[in-house]
Amino acid sequence: MRFFIVHELRGITTPESGRMRVRASSSLGEGRIEALAGALGSLEGITDVRANALIGSLLIFYDNEETRVTALTLLVGAADAGAQFDIQGQHYENALSPGQGLMPLIRYVFVRPFLPLALRVFNSVIGALPFLFKGLGALLRGTLSVDVLDAAAIGASLIMGDFRTVSMLTLLLGLGETLEDWTRRRSMASLTESLALNVENVWLLVDGTEVSVPLAQVREGDLVVVHAGGSIPVDGEVAEGCGLVNQSSMTGEPLGVRRTEGASVYAGTALEEGRLVIRARHVGDGTRLRQVVKFIEESESLKAGVQGKFERLADLAVPFTFGLAGLVWLITRDFRRASSVLLVDYSCALKLATPLAVLASMREGARHGIAIKGGRYLEALSEADTLVFDKTGTLTQASPKVVEVIPAPGFERDEVLRIMACLEEHFPHPVARAVVRKAEEEGLQHAEEHAHVEYVVAHGVASTLHGKKMRVGSRHYIEHDEGVDLSPLAEAIGQQTELGRSLLFMSEDGQAAGLVSIEDPLRPEAAQVVEAMRGLGMRRVLMLTGDDERTARAVAAQVGITEFRAQVLPTDKARIVQELAAEGCKVLMVGDGINDAPALSAAHVGVAMSDGTDLAREVANVLLTHPSLEGLVSARLLGNHTLRRIHGNFVATMTLNSLFLMGGLFMVLGPGISALLHNLTTLGVALNAMRPHLPKSLPGEEFHYERHPSA
Secondary structure, three states, X not given: OOEEEEEEEEOOOOOOOEEEEEEEOOOOOXXXXXXXXXXXXXXXXXXXEEEEOOOOEEEEEEOOHHHHHHXXXXXXXXXXXXXXXXXXXXXXXXXXXXXXXXXXXXXXXXXXXXXXXXXXXXXXXXXXXXXXXXXXXXXXXXXXXXXXXXXXHHHHHHHHOOHHHHHHHHHHHHHHHHHHHHHHHHHHHHHHHHOOOOOOEEXXXXXXXXXXXXHHXXXXXXXXXXXXXXXXOOEEXXXXXXXXXXXXXXXXXXOXXXXXXXXXXXXXXXXXXXXEEEEEXXXXXXXXXXXXXXXXXXXXXXXXXXXXXXXXXXXXXXXXXXXXXXXXXXXXXXXHHHHHHHHHOHXXXXXXXXXXXXXXXXXXXXXXXXXXXXXXXXXXXXXXXXXXXXXXXXXXXXXXXXXXXXXXXXXXXXXXXXXXXXXXXXXXXXXXXXXXXXXXXXXXXXXXXXXXXXXXXOOEEEXXXXXXXXXXXXXXXXXXXXXXXXHHHHHHHHHHHHOOOEEXXXXXXXXXXXXXXXXXXXXXXXHHHHHHHHHOOOOEEEEEOOOOHHHHHHHHHHHOOOEEEOOOOHXXXXXXXXXXXXXXXXXXXXXXXXXXXXXXXHOOEEEEEOOOOHHHHXXXXXXXXXXXXXXXXXXXXXXXXXXXXXXXXXXXXXXXXXXXXXXXXXXXXXXXXXXXXXXXXXXXXXXHHOOOOOOOOOOOOOOOOOOOOOX
């Protein structure tokens, strides 16, 4: 086991004091990590230790450098043999870097030739044992897979004393596994760090007084006070106050929601305006945010064991290879000639051409703005038959804008917009910025002419202008709180509501003055992408959103989606994806926010946008590095063409090499010609694997795609 210092901060209370987060390279278990935390907490100079069994980390607060060293020494003693600390920046659990992964190759080329023969033989045998055991295990389970073929080839080489070949085979097999494991672990380590709540201390309301305490000391039932601009650190219920809560981290929607006494709030969301006293219901690992982490980790662990189709295709060749090797031995009674089939026959071309096809496709995808995190996801892109979109930030641009300004009878349109901008310019929430931006675009001057502006939390703005009482805000505020009759705007309200838009009203001296209609604009390419993906074989297309049903229906209609789910939370999105999978669907999920991470992880393949959150980009299997959905079509094409080429190479390899071997066995072809044709076949499928799949330019103004046979 190894320990890593993944974060450290000095000078918290004194120049020598600090805190450091230490993570174990493998699971410690709840009992062991709590025991370590207790042992560390008993050290003189350690002021606090916080353990997290879920991600295997310890947050240690120390008074001075001597205490820090003592704590590290204790952990080194608790670790297994070879435990060590690495304190250079960010690190990843139990994973070799790409450079470290290439070290065996460097040692093979530059070190092995200078080693004594006995040591080279010893290293070859030791390196071969894991592959021999792996093949034997597969055989005992009744599986005749590539693992068995690899073990047979290595075993035959050992019997013949060809230790150089043994070393080369074990080197190539181990290198691929190391790099794949590093990629998966790196993503998961980044994911868990991204989801950590960056809150150290919170304010508790104790006997009417606000007291600052560490977050770890908060218990269920405590009253937590959150002020404007602060993060909400617990799941709970509002016990007192009124505020505007930005829940984009949970629902993905850009507009703040009003939260008053009795309403639920979640850890990881932010309070934009007001002050809330929250009665804690869930803290620490019990919060919805930590449940999201657990869900993702469970999904990733299941996904990590899935074999790619190209690996299964290689498995299909195994019985033929053994059969031909047996046939060679029966005909020639030459063990060396029979064993050579295991080394140079089908496996040679398949093991070379298939990884080359995958790597070439991943490299080509990168050139076209598609970052694919592994070969198995090319397969998943090709197999997916159900497309699920998040709405906000994926189908839309997550930037509210004013689309219409509608004055009431007796008022001027420009004057309504100008006054609204004049009042809203003091407030930084997205709707206010949209109103001010619209006025600036139209060149309307909105210099301060009003008296003191009062912001009514989660409702609107109250002020006086030239002796007139001005109000700007929600329908509830204007109509119910201020008692303004909005019937002069009834027709406009109905029309805009049907379009799924948000409305902001203005009144003057108790009389309706006008409204502005606000929407989150669709990505211009969204409808075209939906149509193209249907043409590429997607049987179902769904949209998931935290918005209400009215807005969801309007957006879905604009992009050509007939199936949608509204008012869903992150775990709801993941549950829907799981339900689709249970129905037999292979889901391609597209999202951009923290709220989409569980669904991205649960899907057959998850796709994130480049302008999405760090978490979505980490957990997704495919990243569109250009801020456009058009890359989704290219990704689907790339997956289809890559798998088609792998199939083609497989058939060509099986057919041609079978013919060459049979020709050699029955003396139709001489050994030299057979060897030449075999090598030419291997070279041919390798070159074919590396050919590009997509046009040189990205699909931009129009899409060019082949319709799926089932479409």
